[in-house]
Amino acid sequence: MGSETPLTLPFIDFTNLDQITKNEAWNLTKSQVHRALEEFGCFEASFADIPPELQTSVYDSLQELFDLPLQTKLKNRSTKPFHGYVGQYPMVPLYESMGIDDAPIPEKAESFTKILWPQGNPKFSKTVQELSIKLSKLDQIVRRMVLESLGLEKYMDEHMGSTNYLLRVMKYKGPETDDSKLGLNSHTDKNIVTILHQNQVDGLEVQTKSGDWIKVQPSPNSFVVMIGDSLYAWTNGRLHSPYHRVMMTGDKARYSIGLFSIPKAGYMVKAPPEVVDEEHPLIFKPFDHVEFLQFYYTEEGQRAQSALKTYCGV
Numbered sequence: 001m002g003s004e005t006p007l008t009l010p011f012i013d014f015t016n017l018d019q020i021t022k023n024e025a026w027n028l029t030k031s032q033v034h035r036a037l038e039e040f041g042c043f044e045a046s047f048a049d050i051p052p053e054l055q056t057s058v059y060d061s062l063q064e065l066f067d068l069p070l071q072t073k074l075k076n077r078s079t080k081p082f083h084g085y086v087g088q089y090p091m092v093p094l095y096e097s098m099g100i101d102d103a104p105i106p107e108k109a110e111s112f113t114k115i116l117w118p119q120g121n122p123k124f125s126k127t128v129q130e131l132s133i134k135l136s137k138l139d140q141i142v143r144r145m146v147l148e149s150l151g152l153e154k155y156m157d158e159h160m161g162s163t164n165y166l167l168r169v170m171k172y173k174g175p176e177t178d179d180s181k182l183g184l185n186s187h188t189d190k191n192i193v194t195i196l197h198q199n200q201v202d203g204l205e206v207q208t209k210s211g212d213w214i215k216v217q218p219s220p221n222s223f224v225v226m227i228g229d230s231l232y233a234w235t236n237g238r239l240h241s242p243y244h245r246v247m248m249t250g251d252k253a254r255y256s257i258g259l260f261s262i263p264k265a266g267y268m269v270k271a272p273p274e275v276v277d278e279e280h281p282l283i284f285k286p287f288d289h290v291e292f293l294q295f296y297y298t299e300e301g302q303r304a305q306s307a308l309k310t311y312c313g314v
């Protein structure tokens with residue numbers, strides 16, 4: 001934990017990549033992505049800007065959403081753990097979140113909206129769906145680069161087709177104190193890739209491999225890209241999946257948005273033989289992500305230092 005530990009995330013510019021081609025810019029960016037994900041499991045990305053109007057309408061919409069009465073928010077239910085409304089937890093009283101499965105698909109964004117606003121709210125569903133599409137493009141570019149940089153191109157179609165998207169929207173109340181209060185516990189994400197965007201209130205912290213916490217201060221037009229345990233497992237540990245948490249101070253509410261690419265139920269996450277050798281013995285047995293999530297939310301799963309290792313470590 002020397003003084004050389006960089007306390008900012010790597011920053012990667014994606015604005016020059018308007019198409020997926022193997023030009024120089026693509027290869028350069030790809031090697032930056034690979035290095036950042038090996039070392040930090042995370043980076044800040046500038047991507048095709050979210051126009052200011054979309055940003056304003058996203059965060060206006062989120063405020064409107066979380067201002068709904070609790071009994072209305074509770075209608076956001078899901079059979080999968082952590083896909084519906086989450087909140088009112090004594091451990092993290094500042095935190096609330098909701099989830100929209102397959103948010104890039106217009107009918108899915110619309111049906112979520114109808115549940116919460118039976119009279120309709122076209123502005124909300126359009127905003128959420130447009131944003132999800134933009135974020136899913138970045139997810140796909142990053143994953144394409146990851147597979148290419150590990151020489152796993154032949155799995156591209158299978159890998160890309162093996163996931164669904166979940167858009168989660170989060171609100172963290174300001175604790176109205178100067179000392180920081182826990183907004184969200186330290187955890188690793190369990191999915192493939194997570195892409196985060198926030199309003200102008202900071203709070204996300206990402207842990208380095210040596211245990212230091214990086215306070216993430218993304219610019220309004222940038223995104224945080226992070227690896228989850230499923231991609232850590234699929235790449236047999238070649239990429240890091242970092243612990244992160246949210247710490248809040250002051251009186252402003254923080255709103256954030258996360259697009260999660262998640263292995264489909266029934267798909268077995270299994271490291272390809274190309275990433276397993278004597279130097280890199282297999283870390284995890286093949287697993288079904290949805291079944292793993294069910295374990296993660298049991299008492300044993302919550303107690304485990306690494307739920308995935310406990311669940312299917314070799």
Ligand SMILES: O=C(O)CCC(=O)C(=O)O
Binds near residue numbers: 170196244246257
């Ligand atoms: O709000 C954030 O920036 C992070 C949220 C997060 O880590 C999560 O939902 O898994």
Ligand SMILES: [Fe+2]
Binds near residue numbers: 187188
């Ligand atoms: Fe997370």
